[in-house]
Amino acid sequence: MASVTIHNLEVRFTVEGDDNAVFTRLFERHMRAWDRAYQQECARRERGAADRSFGDRRVTP
16 A cells, blocks of 8 residues: 655534544544555455465475
């Protein structure tokens, strides 16, 4: 996956209750989802690399 750098992020929303708590809860939820997708992509790439190299490596006793 490509690296992403966020230089400026502005988020505005209106909620009832504690704005910081709502933002934190939503941010963490979406960051967990992003991290899960990123980890799955990394694992998929590693499996693909391992599959492509099958038989290319010597096995030492």
